[in-house]
Amino acid sequence: MYLYQENQTYFAQVAEDIKPLAIVELESLGATNLRPRFRGIAFTATTAVLYAINYNSRLVNRVLAPILYFNCHSDKYLYRRASELHWEDFLSNTNTFAVTATVAQSAIKHSKFAALRLKDAIADYFRARTNQRPSVDTREPDLWINLHIENNQATISIDTSGGSLHRRGYRLNSVAAPMIETLAAALINQIDWDKQTPIVDPFCGSGTLLCEAYLYATGTPTGSLRKRFGLEQLPDFDPELWQQMKSTYNEQIQPLSPNLISGSDRSATAVEAARKNCSLIVHHKEISINEQDVFDIPAINDKIIISNPPYGIRLENSNDLGKFYQRLGDFLKQRCSGSTAYIYFGDRQYIKKIGLHPSWKKAFNNGGLDGRLAKYVLY
Numbered sequence: 001m002y003l004y005q006e007n008q009t010y011f012a013q014v015a016e017d018i019k020p021l022a023i024v025e026l027e028s029l030g031a032t033n034l035r036p037r038f039r040g041i042a043f044t045a046t047t048a049v050l051y052a053i054n055y056n057s058r059l060v061n062r063v064l065a066p067i068l069y070f071n072c073h074s075d076k077y078l079y080r081r082a083s084e085l086h087w088e089d090f091l092s093n094t095n096t097f098a099v100t101a102t103v104a105q106s107a108i109k110h111s112k113f114a115a116l117r118l119k120d121a122i123a124d125y126f127r128a129r130t131n132q133r134p135s136v137d138t139r140e141p142d143l144w145i146n147l148h149i150e151n152n153q154a155t156i157s158i159d160t161s162g163g164s165l166h167r168r169g170y171r172l173n174s175v176a177a178p179m180i181e182t183l184a185a186a187l188i189n190q191i192d193w194d195k196q197t198p199i200v201d202p203f204c205g206s207g208t209l210l211c212e213a214y215l216y217a218t219g220t221p222t223g224s225l226r227k228r229f230g231l232e233q234l235p236d237f238d239p240e241l242w243q244q245m246k247s248t249y250n251e252q253i254q255p256l257s258p259n260l261i262s263g264s265d266r267s268a269t270a271v272e273a274a275r276k277n278c279s280l281i282v283h284h285k286e287i288s289i290n291e292q293d294v295f296d297i298p299a300i301n302d303k304i305i306i307s308n309p310p311y312g313i314r315l316e317n318s319n320d321l322g323k324f325y326q327r328l329g330d331f332l333k334q335r336c337s338g339s340t341a342y343i344y345f346g347d348r349q350y351i352k353k354i355g356l357h358p359s360w361k362k363a364f365n366n367g368g369l370d371g372r373l374a375k376y377v378l379y
């Protein structure tokens with residue numbers, strides 16, 4: 001029996017700023033005994049709840065199922081303990097696999113080296129028994145294995161998600177500086193949306209906020225486009241339960257009110273990417289996307305504006321970003337009465353340039369950038 005089977009305890013990897021929201025989400029999906037940890041949340045779940053979390057979570061990156069926990073003071077011991085696992089329970093020599101590792105305050109100092117030793121143990125395990133070994137594929141392996149060593153305590157886990165859950169399967173077309181899907185989902189959570197007020201993103205880029213708003217409003221499972229999940233590789237995988245759970249959630253998808261979600265961008269390439277991405281999740285052209293410069297929009301009244309304007313680059317026409325944000329502030333003040341704007345600043349130095357007083361500001365890191373979401377009520 002593996003560790004996760006004995007105690008039904010799993011570990012959800014989550015960005016630090018998103019963790020409080022993910023706790024609420026995991027509880028709503030049925031997880032119990034939640035314990036926040038660094039960059040994640042340990043929790044207890046039945047198999048059905050584990051499946052539901054993987055299929056529906058909007059905020060979690062991966063869910064790990066621990067299979068072995070041991071004291072680990074050297075790479076030799078890591079190799080030995082890893083060699084004792086029955087790896088054929090999880091993969092065959094025709095499958096591909098990849099190992100991710102993190103180490104902290106331990107005798108083994110380097111995560112890459114730790115990952116390499118575990119990878120060697122698995123490859124040698126198969127070679128000794130079959131003369132063949134599974135290949136490593138670091139892009140789309142059949143099985144992701146995670147190794148975490150902290151204070152010389154090692155945990156080997158199977159990634160039940162099978163690669164990060166932010167890869168919903170709709171963002172096949174990208175733009176420069178797209179927002180990660182889990183962050184976009186976290187921002188949508190912040191807007192206190194009644195799902196009746198129209199929502200607009202005038203800097204929609206590849207359409208991530210629009211797609212996440214759509215998934216939220218309709219209750220579409222975030223995993224509905226994903227081709228496979230790591231949990232299918234677990235020895236106790238229950239295909240019937242998995243199908244049944246997916247059908248139950250798919251049947252709960254709600255239709256969207258017309259004209260609820262729309263976006264625009266001044267870049268034709270971005271508009272094309274956003275349209276293509278949205279068409280993968282939306283069935284009836286329910287999201288409208290136009291090519292338009294924000295400053296050409298006559299008015300956005302009585303709506304919710306949620307957007308991630310450009311940051312970190314110089315704009316054309318020698319207008320610097322400071323001036324751009326000043327202009328954006330004027331646009332919001334003069335042409336958006338009755339709306340509430342949620343502006344995500346990839347670079348928080350521009351908050352003061354916008355010249356509006358925010359109701360609140362919240363920290364949300366974006367790929368290492370110390371971003372902020374600010375709320376503006378516009379009269």
Ligand SMILES: C[S@@+](CC[C@H](N)C(=O)[O-])C[C@H]1O[C@@H](n2cnc3c(N)ncnc32)[C@H](O)[C@@H]1O
Nearest residue numbers: 178179203205206208265266267293294308310
């Ligand atoms: C940070 S990106 C948005 C990324 C988007 N959230 C995503 O996930 O793909 C900013 C976008 O603003 C657009 N943009 C820049 N200046 C603009 C303007 N004046 N009017 C409309 N769009 C503009 C850019 O073309 C770019 O796609």
